[in-house]
Amino acid sequence: xxxxxxxSASRLTLRFGAVPALVEVDAELWPGEVLAVVxxxxxxKTTLLNVLSxxxxxxxxxxxxxxxxxxxxxxxxxxxxxxxxxxxxxxxFVHQNPRxxxxxxxxxxxxxxxxxxxxxxxxxxxxxxxxxxxLRQVEIDADRVxxxxxxxxxxxxxxxxxxxxxxxxxxxxxxxxxxxxxDVSVQARLLDLIRSLVSRLGIAAVLxxxxxxxxxxxxHRIMVMQRGRVVExxxxxxxxxxxxxxxxxxxxxxxxxx
Amino acid sequence: xxxxxxxxxxxxxxxxxxxxxxxxxxxxxxxHAGECVALTxxxxxxKTTLLRSLYxxYRxxxxxxxxxxxxxxxDIAAAPPRTVVQVRAATLGYVSQFLRVVPRVPAxxxxxxxxxxxxxxxxxxxxxxxxLRLNIPRRLHALPPATxxxxxxxxxxxxxxxxxxHPVLLLDEPTASLDAENRDIVIAMIRAAKAEKIAIVxxxxxxxxxxxxxxxxxxxxxxxxxx
Numbered sequence: 001x002x003x004x005x006x007x008s009a010s011r012l013t014l015r016f017g018a019v020p021a022l023v024e025v026d027a028e029l030w031p032g033e034v035l036a037v038v039x040x041x042x043x044x045k046t047t048l049l050n051v052l053s054x055x056x057x058x059x060x061x062x063x064x065x066x067x068x069x070x071x072x073x074x075x076x077x078x079x080x081x082x083x084x085x086x087x088x089x090x091x092x093f094v095h096q097n098p099r100x101x102x103x104x105x106x107x108x109x110x111x112x113x114x115x116x117x118x119x120x121x122x123x124x125x126x127x128x129x130x131x132x133x134x135l136r137q138v139e140i141d142a143d144r145v146x147x148x149x150x151x152x153x154x155x156x157x158x159x160x161x162x163x164x165x166x167x168x169x170x171x172x173x174x175x176x177x178x179x180x181x182x183d184v185s186v187q188a189r190l191l192d193l194i195r196s197l198v199s200r201l202g203i204a205a206v207l208x209x210x211x212x213x214x215x216x217x218x219x220h221r222i223m224v225m226q227r228g229r230v231v232e233x234x235x236x237x238x239x240x241x242x243x244x245x246x247x248x249x250x251x252x253x254x255x256x257x258x
Numbered sequence: 259x260x261x262x263x264x265x266x267x268x269x270x271x272x273x274x275x276x277x278x279x280x281x282x283x284x285x286x287x288x289x290h291a292g293e294c295v296a297l298t299x300x301x302x303x304x305k306t307t308l309l310r311s312l313y314x315x316y317r318x319x320x321x322x323x324x325x326x327x328x329x330x331x332x333d334i335a336a337a338p339p340r341t342v343v344q345v346r347a348a349t350l351g352y353v354s355q356f357l358r359v360v361p362r363v364p365a366x367x368x369x370x371x372x373x374x375x376x377x378x379x380x381x382x383x384x385x386x387x388x389x390l391r392l393n394i395p396r397r398l399h400a401l402p403p404a405t406x407x408x409x410x411x412x413x414x415x416x417x418x419x420x421x422x423x424h425p426v427l428l429l430d431e432p433t434a435s436l437d438a439e440n441r442d443i444v445i446a447m448i449r450a451a452k453a454e455k456i457a458i459v460x461x462x463x464x465x466x467x468x469x470x471x472x473x474x475x476x477x478x479x480x481x482x483x484x485x
Contacts, residue, residue, distance in 0.1 A: 188360070238315055250272075
């Protein structure tokens, strides 16, 4: 494990009118590490994800990203084309709603292949082959490659989005409630898929979820947010099994045991 | 291999008006390579709390937990989360009472994933060997353990804990749900681990197991509840 952070944010602050979405938030992520951000709706966790990934600008604070050559980039000071290029290559973003990321008028194979073409791949046969390989990895039958996403179920769409995101081998993936809104059986399958892909490919991830069980199974470290502040952070099992902050104790004790 | 220095641990329950429950006070425990120390004391005395603190699962309030990791002594009680992750990957193994895993993952993969420094096929072969040794028949290896019996789940957990051959191994009631035959197998595995110079700290309610594996005991005395 390298000693250099992949992503490092300090004193991020953002208010929506009178509502504090982020208050002096610090965050660090190392290569190959999965960091979960948990909290209730309105705690600021999705805002944090959007600010870390450069999709939303903070009122103050800075986010540094270290590229593969070791150069540091201030994410919010980058020219827009450079940020877009980063989102197409080194980074990936998995939305809660896969329709936000997928092109519904393009075939499943096209959705996966498009990211490769955006990176400069031109050999059609090879792109198609790789797309099929990725569909298989996310457990979508190869004979669905020419089907349009609108014929897919919610769980399949989410898996297609993951294939589209990972095909370019990103170093860092931002995930916003990737298992939200899915049936539990589909959720379990997706969790297993994310867990094995992330550990096999050594991808670092920032995972926003309100589901503590998802955080426990996927994340090395966890940050608990309440009203825009990080109230507790640390090793995932430590924070969940020995919560110190009042709010974390409330969250942990409110979970139903299945 | 492992030494605690005046370890203190209490729990503060904010949802109970800040009720503070002290559990461990001034715990001094030392375990050497190849030695097995059994934690003893009445139920509720804090044996599991101590074991979980050693693993970094519970955070100590005061004191140190020194562990030999990668040629140096590291204080688990003060180490940053990333270091604890590395220590657990390389040095410190833990067998809990309950199996907690991603649903849908086959038993064999759960065990093979916990191997250290082995090629995937070697890890799978080793996992299979361990599962068979623990009397988990081959037909169960490809199934996720969610539907397994308590004793079977415990044996999956044991296989997962032993496959890593961590230099320090923590065992929380490793034979609680096992029959006599499987209990004897676990005793043999613990003895073999000691012969490999692995340091072990365990909670064994079953006195047969404790007598068979422990070199000495460390008594955990219950503290008076303070308001």
